[in-house]
Amino acid sequence: MIKVGIVGGTGYTGVELLRLLAVHPDVELTAITSRKEDGLPVADMFPSLRGRVNLKFSSPENADLTQCDVVFFATPHGVAMAQAPELLKAGVKVIDLAADFRIKEKAVFEKWYKIEHTCPDLLEQAAYGLAELNREDIRKAQLVANPGCYPTTMQLGFYPLLKAGVIDAGSLIADCKSGVSGAGRKAEIGTLFSEASDNFKAYGVAGHRHTPETSAQLQRFTSDKVGLIFTPHLVPMIRGMHSTLYGRLTKDISNDELQALFEEQYRDSAFVDVMPFGSHPETRSTRGSNMLRLALHRPDNGDTVIVLVVQDNLVKGASGQAVQCMNLMFGLEETTGLTQIALLP
Numbered sequence: 001m002i003k004v005g006i007v008g009g010t011g012y013t014g015v016e017l018l019r020l021l022a023v024h025p026d027v028e029l030t031a032i033t034s035r036k037e038d039g040l041p042v043a044d045m046f047p048s049l050r051g052r053v054n055l056k057f058s059s060p061e062n063a064d065l066t067q068c069d070v071v072f073f074a075t076p077h078g079v080a081m082a083q084a085p086e087l088l089k090a091g092v093k094v095i096d097l098a099a100d101f102r103i104k105e106k107a108v109f110e111k112w113y114k115i116e117h118t119c120p121d122l123l124e125q126a127a128y129g130l131a132e133l134n135r136e137d138i139r140k141a142q143l144v145a146n147p148g149c150y151p152t153t154m155q156l157g158f159y160p161l162l163k164a165g166v167i168d169a170g171s172l173i174a175d176c177k178s179g180v181s182g183a184g185r186k187a188e189i190g191t192l193f194s195e196a197s198d199n200f201k202a203y204g205v206a207g208h209r210h211t212p213e214t215s216a217q218l219q220r221f222t223s224d225k226v227g228l229i230f231t232p233h234l235v236p237m238i239r240g241m242h243s244t245l246y247g248r249l250t251k252d253i254s255n256d257e258l259q260a261l262f263e264e265q266y267r268d269s270a271f272v273d274v275m276p277f278g279s280h281p282e283t284r285s286t287r288g289s290n291m292l293r294l295a296l297h298r299p300d301n302g303d304t305v306i307v308l309v310v311q312d313n314l315v316k317g318a319s320g321q322a323v324q325c326m327n328l329m330f331g332l333e334e335t336t337g338l339t340q341i342a343l344l345p
């Protein structure tokens, strides 16, 4: 059994990790931290886990994380980088759900996150945890940087088009919407019920930290300079993300050929569902599951290709993706413990 520790067990991605790992056949939950709930039984806070998780929260200082085989950091940016060096030295594998190891260039990370990076030497060794595009690196990694939720949809949606060289890499547009759980469980005015419900707005239009993360990753797959305009929006739902991606076609290509690019690319990816051309994927078709669904459109058969992408931000966009990485790092079947079907309605 793989002994698992979770730092940040009271947050939304933390409890999502608990939901998935409590029924994972190869995992023994060993330590779950919270600074505020030290000593409280986990199931007292989350009754959905009664009878499934019998651990208590412990403070990060008291949790002996070095006894774990793998530690997930479901914490704000900057927490993992403080503890990862010691854990890695002790032979523990680390999966960070925050951004500490996602961006390879220290200066770029510090510009966007306004935190000094205290272990830049680890940036090169960290594997970027998007299994569909980086499976072999993840298998070998001791440290994994789990992708951001928006970047997951943007990369999986644009990748086949960029790889085939059929769109202009310099004019990518991503119009993305997230449910409110994307902002985490911490108290903030913007996520109060009376602020976020019955309301709809864009944010981070002048610049969002997921733009450099996504651009840097997409740049690995094309020699043309990537230019990405990304606009996130907050929608009045709890879970779910919908990204509408626009690419300008530069090659003469039929709709069948476009569709084939995606079907071939994701043929062996259990968590990417390429829907029939012209479909309209819904966020609820992914709610609670690790599936990302996408569909292609081409208005008036013109030179714009649109990729619609949906996922559950807390599962494929965060904790499910992290478990997918854990499976690869421990030589398990990639889908182990992740075969849940989405909840309807």
Ligand SMILES: NC(=O)C1=CN([C@@H]2O[C@H](COP(=O)(O)OP(=O)(O)OC[C@H]3O[C@@H](n4cnc5c(N)ncnc54)[C@H](OP(=O)(O)O)[C@@H]3O)[C@@H](O)[C@H]2O)C=CC1
Pocket: 007, 008, 009, 010, 011, 012, 013, 014, 033, 034, 035, 036, 037, 060, 073, 074, 075, 076, 077, 079, 097, 098, 099, 147, 148, 149, 181, 182, 183, 184, 185, 186, 313, 314, 317, 318
């Ligand atoms: N929500 C989402 O959809 C996604 C989130 N992410 C990323 O995952 C990470 C976690 O997000 P989310 O679960 O939403 O956040 P939450 O705010 O819901 O939870 C944060 C957790 O971290 C703990 N924590 C906070 N500060 C510290 C600290 N200094 N040391 C140790 N523990 C700390 C908190 O518990 P306590 O205060 O009790 O210690 C809490 O359990 C973030 O980096 C986020 O950006 C990535 C993709 C999607």
Ligand SMILES: CC(=O)N[C@@H](CCC(=O)OP(=O)(O)O)C(=O)O
Pocket: 097, 098, 099, 147, 148, 149, 150, 178, 179, 180, 181, 182, 183, 184, 210, 232, 234
């Ligand atoms: C709705 C909402 O606020 N979403 C978050 C993104 C969540 C996510 O992916 O987190 P990372 O910060 O780990 O990349 C945001 O825009 O900041």
